[in-house]
Structures are given as structure tokens and as C-alpha cells.
Amino acid sequence: MAYKTWFAGETNNASGAFVRQGNHFTAPFGAGEGELPIEAGRYRLIWSAACPWATRQMIVRSLLGLEKVLSVGLVDPIRPAKEYSDWAFSLDPGAVDPVLKVKYLSDLYLASDPNYQGRFTVPAIVDIPSGTVVNNDYFNLSYYWETVWQDFHKPDAPDLFPxxxxxxxxxxxxxxxxxxxxxxxxxxxxxxxxxxxxxxxxxxxxxxxxxxxxxxxxxxxxxxxxxxxxxxxxxxxxxxxxxxxxxxxxxxxxxxxxxxxxxxxxxxxxxxxxxxxxxxxxxxxxxxxxxxxxxxxxxxxxxxxxxxxxxxxxxxxxxxxx
CATH class of the missing domain: 1.20.1050.10 (Glutathione S-transferase Yfyf (Class Pi); Chain A, domain 2)
Known part of the structure; x- marks a missing residue:
């Protein structure tokens, strides 16, 4: 396994400084044109317990009581031995996500955009009916759970974004x-x-x-x-x-x-x-x-x-x- 493959899609500049790749799927949740509809049970949050960006979504999900409306899929913390960076559902029976029926996160990304060139990152929000990634905007995701998903918050949910x-x-x-x-x-x-x-x-x-x-x-x-x-x-x-x-x-x-x-x-x-x-x-x-x-x-x-x-x-x- 070559170390460099884990971070394909990210670079270092001329001084050697690390440059993180941007997010590819950034459509917001909402009721407007081009926004992702807010529907209970429609989406699956793919996360790694190793990843801080993904764990953040899980904490917010728990604090706000969104467990019943947003399902989750957990990937293995050890990346699979592939020629490019990926995450595997090898913790599930048969090494397949039980809802999305795929072995790798890359399957979902490439179903969404066959020409996708970056790393296959978590958190990834997958539209269950189509089996495609619709949002991987780790920086803004928690804001959506805290605001436009408010109708699904539990009665005693904290206001995390007053x-x-x-x-x-x-x-x-x-x-x-x-x-x-x-x-x-x-x-x-x-x-x-x-x-x-x-x-x-x-x-x-x-x-x-x-x-x-x-x-x-x-x-x-x-x-x-x-x-x-x-x-x-x-x-x-x-x-x-x-x-x-x-x-x-x-x-x-x-x-x-x-x-x-x-x-x-x-x-x-x-x-x-x-x-x-x-x-x-x-x-x-x-x-x-x-x-x-x-x-x-x-x-x-x-x-x-x-x-x-x-x-x-x-x-x-x-x-x-x-």
C-alpha cells in the first residue's frame, strides 16, 4: 500500500504546505430550487468513526434527535488495499452496506459522477432511492441539521446555532x-x-x-x-x-x-x-x-x-x- 494513494486529490504547494481538496457535492438542504428536499428516511449518512468531520455530524444527529429520520452507514477505519483512496463497508455482513448494497464508498461517488477525480470522503450524504451522493460538504452540513431540519428535532433539543x-x-x-x-x-x-x-x-x-x-x-x-x-x-x-x-x-x-x-x-x-x-x-x-x-x-x-x-x-x- 503506497502512502501517497491515501491522499490523492490533495496536494502540497511549492513550499511543501498541505492543501486540502474542496468539496464536490455542495447542494444545500432546503425548499428552494436546486436544494435537497428535507424528507425523513430519504438519506443515509456515511461516516467513519476515525474522521473528525464525520463524527461531528453524528454528534449533532444525536444531540438533536435525528436518529429516526437519518440512517447511518459506518465504514472500516482501515482503508482497503486499492490503487486509490477509498473506504470499505467491511464491518457489515458480507462487506456490503445493508441499505445501499455497495462494498465501497467509491461506488456511490461514481454512481453520482462517473468523472469524479478526487478522494472519496466522509461524511457523505446519500440519497437512498437513487444510491447517489448528494452532499459531502463537511463544513456546512451541521448548519443544515441545526436549522432547516428543525421540524424533526426532538422536543428538548439544544439550540446549537442560536x-x-x-x-x-x-x-x-x-x-x-x-x-x-x-x-x-x-x-x-x-x-x-x-x-x-x-x-x-x-x-x-x-x-x-x-x-x-x-x-x-x-x-x-x-x-x-x-x-x-x-x-x-x-x-x-x-x-x-x-x-x-x-x-x-x-x-x-x-x-x-x-x-x-x-x-x-x-x-x-x-x-x-x-x-x-x-x-x-x-x-x-x-x-x-x-x-x-x-x-x-x-x-x-x-x-x-x-x-x-x-x-x-x-x-x-x-x-x-x-
Whole structure:
């Protein structure tokens, strides 16, 4: 298996900096012309428990109570031995998705666009009747679940994207994406020392800033969880288990940041976060599929996941304690 095949469709610029591919299927959900109709049971969310972008959709789905209207298909964290980057449904009986009846995510992408040239990415929203991918816009998907899918939210669903905070949330989400979510990839996939060091320093400068922000408030926008918390959390969950070693972002571990670490445990202990977090999938994918130096495919045993259940004490930061 050649390391370079896993990231076909993405490049490094002349300085060696990692450049992420764009999204191909970006039609929004809605009632307007050219928008995807909002219908219970019509779509299937394909996800990998290793992928932060896909896990984010699963957390939002659980928090909002969309389980009955949006089905899910889980792919194997270890990519199949193929000549191009792909995901396989090898965890299912017969190695076939039970609803879509395909073996590989690429089958769905190519059914949607036979000329598709990029990586076959998760999350992917598949229109079940046609068996085609209709949206893989990982950056905006959660906004749709939080807004235009509101009629299907459970009665006590949290408001993850409150209207009065939307601009602030979107601005912070952009910062989190560039400096943390994608920042660790820029470090891990850099092809030049200067590009790596620039990404490395940017990641830790932002983590220091976030640790300070969370020293006086329970969540990123106060007492309530928002879309921003979910976006930050999926990277924090992978930091010590994968990024610290595989992506060489090793100035500090998450556990070395007192406020970020307690905040991350606070979120993990909420079922929607903890139940959609599979450290075995995370470690297998990043160390076997993303680390070119791991020629024997060894998956680390640690860190001990029991540490995520240690009391966090964040309740005292709430203005109105639960």
C-alpha cells in the first residue's frame, strides 16, 4: 500500500504546505430550487468513526434527535488495499452496506459522477432511492441539521446555532478550522520543514488561546453547547491518541492543557459525544493509514480511555449551574 494513494486529490504547494481538496457535492438542504428536499428516511449518512468531520455530524444527529429520520452507514477505519483512496463497508455482513448494497464508498461517488477525480470522503450524504451522493460538504452540513431540519428535532433539543450568535459562531468556526481542525493536518502532511513548523506553531498558539478562553466559561460561548464546541471537540478527542504522534504536533498533549482537558472530558461525558467516539477506530486509522513510518501497521495501545471519565469540575464555571 503506497502512502501517497491515501491522499490523492490533495496536494502540497511549492513550499511543501498541505492543501486540502474542496468539496464536490455542495447542494444545500432546503425548499428552494436546486436544494435537497428535507424528507425523513430519504438519506443515509456515511461516516467513519476515525474522521473528525464525520463524527461531528453524528454528534449533532444525536444531540438533536435525528436518529429516526437519518440512517447511518459506518465504514472500516482501515482503508482497503486499492490503487486509490477509498473506504470499505467491511464491518457489515458480507462487506456490503445493508441499505445501499455497495462494498465501497467509491461506488456511490461514481454512481453520482462517473468523472469524479478526487478522494472519496466522509461524511457523505446519500440519497437512498437513487444510491447517489448528494452532499459531502463537511463544513456546512451541521448548519443544515441545526436549522432547516428543525421540524424533526426532538422536543428538548439544544439550540446549537442560536440566531443571535450565528455570526460569532461562524467566525470562531473558521478560526477553529484553519488553526486546529485542518491545522493538525497541515503539520502532519507537510512536505517541508518550514511548512511543518509554521503549522505546528499555529496549532499550539491557538490551543493556548482556547485554553485561556475556557478558563472562565464552561463552553466556548458560555453556559450552553454550540456548534463551535462540537467542531473543536472532535479534534481534541483525537489529539493524544493520534495527532500528537502521527502528525508530530508534540509540544504538548491535550492532557497538559488544564482547561482544554477538563472541557474535553466534560463534553465526552455527555452521551452524544462519548457514544460517538471510538478510540480504537481513531488509532487504527491514523497510525496505520496516515503514518508512512509505521511500516508494520502497529496500533498503539494507549492512551488509557478511562481518563476521559475522570470528574471535570466544569460545573462551577456555569453562571446558572445545572
Amino acid at each position: 440566531e443571535k450568535l450565528r455570526q460569532d459562531i461562524q467566525e470562531l468556526n473558521s478560526i477553529i478550522f484553519h488553526d486546529v481542525n485542518n491545522g493538525v493536518y497541515k503539520a502532519g502532511f507537510a512536505r517541508g520543514q518550514a511548512a511543518y513548523e509554521a503549522a505546528y506553531h499555529r496549532v499550539f498558539k491557538r490551543l493556548d488561546w482556547l485554553d485561556g478562553r475556557l478558563s472562565t466559561q464552561r463552553y466556548l460561548f458560555g453556559d450552553s453547547i454550540t456548534d463551535s464546541d462540537i467542531r473543536l471537540w472532535v479534534s481534541l478527542a483525537r489529539f493524544d491518541a493520534a495527532y500528537y504522534n502521527a502528525f508530530r504536533v508534540n509540544r504538548n498533549r491535550l492532557t497538559d492543557f488544564p482547561h482544554l482537558w477538563a472541557y474535553a472530558r466534560d463534553l465526552y461525558q455527555i452521551p452524544a459525544f462519548g457514544e460517538n467516539t471510538h478510540f480504537d477506530h481513531i488509532k487504527a486509522h491514523y497510525h496505520v493509514c496516515c503514518d508512512p513510518g509505521n511500516v508494520f501497521g502497529i496500533v498503539p495501545k494507549g492512551p488509557d480511555a478511562a481518563a476521559w471519565k475522570i470528574a471535570h469540575g466544569r460545573e462551577k464555571l456555569a453562571i446558572h449551574p445545572a
